[in-house]
Amino acid sequence: xxGERQVRVYCAxxxxxxxxxxxxxxxxxxxxxRDVLVSVRASTGVVVDLxxxxxxxxxxxxxxxxxxTVFSDRGAPVRVAAPAAGMVRFTLDLIGxxxxxxxxxxxxxxxxxxx
Amino acid sequence: xxxxxxTAGRAGRLTGVPLIATDGRRAMVLPLRxxxxxxxxxxxxxxxxxxxxxxxxxxxxxDFLADLADRAALSLDNARLAERDREVADTLxxxxxxxTCPQDPRYRVVTEYRPAVHTLEVGxxxxxxxxTSAESVGIVVGDVVGRGLHAASAMGQLRSAxxxxxxAQDGPAAVLRHMDEFVASFAAGQMTTLAxxxxxxxxGELRYACAxxxxxxxxxPGGVPTYLWRARSGPLGATAAGRARAEASLTxxxxxxxxxxxxxxxxxxGERLQQRLDRLAELAAEHRQTPLPALAGRLSDAMRPAGxxxxxxxxxxxxxxxxxxxxxxxxxSELAGLRAALERWLAAQGVxxxxxxxxxxxxxxxxxxxxxxxxxxxxxxxxxxxAQVDGDAVAVxxxxxxxxxxxxxxxxxxxxxxxxxRVMHDLVIDRGAGTTVLMRRTVSxxxxxx
Numbered sequence: 001x002x003g004e005r006q007v008r009v010y011c012a013x014x015x016x017x018x019x020x021x022x023x024x025x026x027x028x029x030x031x032x033x034r035d036v037l038v039s040v041r042a043s044t045g046v047v048v049d050l051x052x053x054x055x056x057x058x059x060x061x062x063x064x065x066x067x068x069t070v071f072s073d074r075g076a077p078v079r080v081a082a083p084a085a086g087m088v089r090f091t092l093d094l095i096g097x098x099x100x101x102x103x104x105x106x107x108x109x110x111x112x113x114x115x
Numbered sequence: 116x117x118x119x120x121x122t123a124g125r126a127g128r129l130t131g132v133p134l135i136a137t138d139g140r141r142a143m144v145l146p147l148r149x150x151x152x153x154x155x156x157x158x159x160x161x162x163x164x165x166x167x168x169x170x171x172x173x174x175x176x177x178d179f180l181a182d183l184a185d186r187a188a189l190s191l192d193n194a195r196l197a198e199r200d201r202e203v204a205d206t207l208x209x210x211x212x213x214x215t216c217p218q219d220p221r222y223r224v225v226t227e228y229r230p231a232v233h234t235l236e237v238g239x240x241x242x243x244x245x246x247t248s249a250e251s252v253g254i255v256v257g258d259v260v261g262r263g264l265h266a267a268s269a270m271g272q273l274r275s276a277x278x279x280x281x282x283a284q285d286g287p288a289a290v291l292r293h294m295d296e297f298v299a300s301f302a303a304g305q306m307t308t309l310a311x312x313x314x315x316x317x318x319g320e321l322r323y324a325c326a327x328x329x330x331x332x333x334x335x336p337g338g339v340p341t342y343l344w345r346a347r348s349g350p351l352g353a354t355a356a357g358r359a360r361a362e363a364s365l366t367x368x369x370x371x372x373x374x375x376x377x378x379x380x381x382x383x384x385g386e387r388l389q390q391r392l393d394r395l396a397e398l399a400a401e402h403r404q405t406p407l408p409a410l411a412g413r414l415s416d417a418m419r420p421a422g423x424x425x426x427x428x429x430x431x432x433x434x435x436x437x438x439x440x441x442x443x444x445x446x447x448s449e450l451a452g453l454r455a456a457l458e459r460w461l462a463a464q465g466v467x468x469x470x471x472x473x474x475x476x477x478x479x480x481x482x483x484x485x486x487x488x489x490x491x492x493x494x495x496x497x498x499x500x501x502a503q504v505d506g507d508a509v510a511v512x513x514x515x516x517x518x519x520x521x522x523x524x525x526x527x528x529x530x531x532x533x534x535x536x537r538v539m540h541d542l543v544i545d546r547g548a549g550t551t552v553l554m555r556r557t558v559s560x561x562x563x564x565x
Contacts, residue, residue: 023454026483027447055454058480058531087472094473094537095530 007035013110015045018067021052024060033063040067042076045113049106050082056091068101079109131177131184136160143177145184149192157184204264205230208239211271212427217246221316221434224254227411228427229420231379238425239266239307240377241274245281250317253281256375256429257309258328269303273351277311287311287324288362291348294326295360298352305352310375314433319369324362326351329378329392332399336370337507340396369464369504371433372407374399379426380418394418407432435464439502443482445490445515450479457502464504470558473538474509478502480531481513481552489517489550508540508557516549 006028008019018040024032040046048064050056056064064080071078081103082089092102103109134142142160146153159180209228216224224244231238239259247253255277259270273294280293290311298304310331312323323331323343327350330342345363367373374395381391398417402410411428420426439460443449454475461471482498490496501512536542539554 023451025447025450025454025479026487027450055451055476057450057476057483058534059483061534062530087468090469090472091476091534094476094534 006032007039009036009039012047012106013114015047015110015113016040016042017047017049017106017110019049019052023055024053024063025055025057026059029057029059029063032060033066036063036067037070040071042071042074045077045079045110046071047103047106047109047113048078048080049109050080050088051086051105053082053088056088058095061091061095061097077113079103079113081106081109131180143180145180147184147188147191149185149188154188154191154195157187200263204267207264208267208270208425211267211274212241214243216244217252222252222314223407223432223434224429225407225411226427226429227415228425229379229415230425232422238262238379239270240379240425240427241270242375242427242429243274243278244429244431245278247281247313251313251315252431253278253311253313254373254375254429254431255281255309255311256328256377256427257307258377259304260306261303265303269301269307272301273297273304273307273309277309281311281313286362287313287322287346288360291324291326291351291360291362294351305350307351309351312373312375314367314373314431316433319366319371319433320364321367321373322362322364324348324360326360327353329376329381332374332376332396333367334372334374334399334403335368340399342392342396367433369433370435372399372403373431373433374414374428375431376428377424377426379424380415380420380428382424383419383421384423391418435504439500441500442497443500444494445486445492445496445498446494447483447486447492450483453482453500454479457500460502461509464509466509466558470509470556474502474511474556477535477538477554477556478511478513480535481511481554484531484552485513485515485517485550488520489515491517491520493517505555508555510553510555511539512551512553514549514551519546519550 006021006024008021010017018036020032022028048067068078068080078101080092080097080101082092084104103112131143131145134144136142140161142158145157145159147155147157208230212228226242228240228242239261240257242256244252244254257270257273257277259266259273261269276294276297277290280297281290294309298307308327310323310325310328312321312331314321324346326348330344332340332342334340343363346361348360381395382388383391395414395418398414402413405413407430410430415426415428439457441453441456443453457478458471458475461474466474478500482500485498486492489498496515496517499514503510535554539556541555543553545551545553
C-alpha cells in the first residue's frame, strides 16, 4: 500500500481543497503527510476533505494534526470536512478533535473560510 | 453333591437331599426347577440344632419343602424373564436413540437418557437432533405413553416420523399436524407428548410447538432462564384435547442455551410441578457456565429424578461463532488486511456499525503499537490477534513477544492507547514476556437484530 493517489488537491472558491482518499493509517500516514505538505501552497485557505477517507487511526490523526499545524503556521485558515455520520468523524470525535475546525462537507467548509 | 442335585432335578426324580451341616444342624438341598431347567439349588438349614421344642415343626415335610422350592424357582424365573425383557427394551431404546448428531459449528447438543430405576420397565422417551435445512436445526423431545418393548418400538416409529416430516419447510405446527395424521393411522403412539423446536442458525429465530409436553427452557446469555409457555396444544392423537396446533417464534441471541426434557426429570411425587420447574430453572442458571458436555449429566444428577419414570434431557447451545484468529506479520502494511478480515468477522457476528468500527480501530492500534514498540518494526516477527464474542461483549487479545521500547517521539506517545481507551470499555495491558493487551467492548443490545 502506498500513499500515491491518496491525495488529491484542487482549487475551489479561492481556497485549496486537499482530498484524502482511502485508509490513512500507520502504513500510509507518513506518505500522505509528505504528499500533502509538498503539494499544498496554503496561501489563502485550506479544506482537508475527509469525505472519501474510509479509515483514520492514531497515525492518521497525527498526520492530520501536523498538516493543520503547518497550514495554520503559514497563516491559512483550515477546516476539515467530515460527514457527521461517517466512521472518520467517529474517530475524530473519540479523540476530541476541535469541533470549530469541523464541517459537514466541502461546500460548508469553504463557506466558513472563503475570502 | 450339587451336581448330583442338578442332574436328579432335571430328571425330575429328586425333591431334596438331606444333609447334616458341620455344626450338626439339619439341612436340605432342593433343586430350583422352572420350565424344565434347573435354575439353581436352594439350601435350607434348620434354625437351630434339634431340641425337644422343635418337635412342633414336625409338620414341615419333604413335600412342603419341594413345593416351596418350586414356587421360589417360578418367581426367580419370572424375575429373570422380566429382566431380560427390560434388557431387550433398554437395548432397543438405546439403539433407537443412538445416531449421529449433525456436526455444525453453529450449535452443539448434548443429551442424556436414564431409564426408570424403581420399575423394571423401560419407557418410550426420546430425543432427536437433525438438520431441517442447511440453515436450520430441528430438536425434539417426546414421551410415548406406556412402557416396555411396545413403547420402545412405538417411540422408534414416532421418532423416525418426526424426523421425516420435519424436513419439510412447514414449521412446528405443521409438523404436529402431520404427526396427528401419522398417529391416527398407527396403532400405537396415541397420547404421545412432544416438544419440537426449530432454530434458524443465521437469524437465531426459534420456532417451537408443544403437544401436551412440558415447556422448553431458554437460557439467554445474561438473562434469567425462561420457560417457553406459548404454542401449547394437546398430546398427539388425543381426541379430547385441542387439536388446533399452535406455534410460536422468538429470536434468541447467540450464546443462548435451550433445554428440552421429559417429565421424568421434573416430576416427583409429593412435590408440586411448579416447584420442580423452578428448581430446574435455578439449576440451569447456576450451571450457565458449565460446558455443554458436562451439563446434561450434572443437571440430571442435581434434579434427583424420582426414578419411577424414565427421563431424557436435551441441551442445545446456540454457539457464539468461532473466535477470530490472526497472526499478523510485524509490518504496518499488514494492518489494512487485518482490519478488513476482523471487520468481516464482526459483521458476521451481527455487531453493529459503530461497535464494529471501534473494535477494528482499537485492535489495529494495539497491533500497530506491538509492531512499533514491541518489535521495533522487525518484520520477521508477528502479532497474535484473538477476538471472541463473550456474552454481550466482544473481547480482543493482542499479543506480541517483543521487548517493549518507549515511544521515540513525544507526539506519538500514547495516542493509540488513548484511542483504545476511549473505544474499549475494559483494557488490561500485561507486560511480561512480551506485551499482551486484553480489551473488551460491550456492544449495544441491538447488535444481533436482523
